[in-house]
Amino acid sequence: MNEPIRTQWEIRCAFNGFCKQALKSEAMNAHRDTKRQQSREITFSDLSPQEENQLYTYDKYFADDEAEQSFFIAGKEITAKLLAEALRSLPEEKREAVLLYYFFDMNESEIAKLCKISRSAVQYRRTSSFELLKRYLEEHAYDCTDWEQ
Numbered sequence: 001m002n003e004p005i006r007t008q009w010e011i012r013c014a015f016n017g018f019c020k021q022a023l024k025s026e027a028m029n030a031h032r033d034t035k036r037q038q039s040r041e042i043t044f045s046d047l048s049p050q051e052e053n054q055l056y057t058y059d060k061y062f063a064d065d066e067a068e069q070s071f072f073i074a075g076k077e078i079t080a081k082l083l084a085e086a087l088r089s090l091p092e093e094k095r096e097a098v099l100l101y102y103f104f105d106m107n108e109s110e111i112a113k114l115c116k117i118s119r120s121a122v123q124y125r126r127t128s129s130f131e132l133l134k135r136y137l138e139e140h141a142y143d144c145t146d147w148e149q
Contacts, residue, residue, distance in 0.1 A: 076141035086136040090129055097125035098133075 006014075044052070070079040087095055096115065100106045101122075108126070112119040 076137070076143060078137060078141055082137065082140055085140070086133050089136050090132055094125045094129040094132070097122050098129045101126055 047055075070077050072078075087098065090098065093115075097111060100111045100114070101108070106114070108119045108122045111122045115122070
């Protein structure tokens with residue numbers, strides 16, 4: 001005997017039942033995964049002081065201004081703080097070119113692409129920055145030759 005042809009309504013009901021079962025199964029899986037994750041989590045307030053100390057690090061490099069690293073060049077003392085101030089004194093586009101080139105090890109083509117300017121503009125910004133940095137450091141660096149007198 002031939003099986004009767006399913007009506008559109010019966011097909012829709014079967015699909016509806018399938019979707020409800022799939023959603024129920026996924027909801028149960030999500031609930032189980034959430035409970036498992038919550039059982040492994042610890043709130044910060046429940047941590048011991050030793051466990052808290054393992055969650056961070058403190059950079060003490062510039063903590064003591066007296067022990068600040070400095071360089072003595074051409075009779076001038078250049079401190080890390082002074083060098084940072086000199087970089088901050090540059091116009092933003094020139095500072096960006098210098099930092100990307102020297103600290104992020106990007107070449108002029110990569111910087112040009114990133115900044116959406118020509119490679120020659122990057123080269124100009126970078127090289128013209130040196131004159132500005134030199135002038136700033138000459139004006140603000142401590143003269144070590146005065147110490148000897």
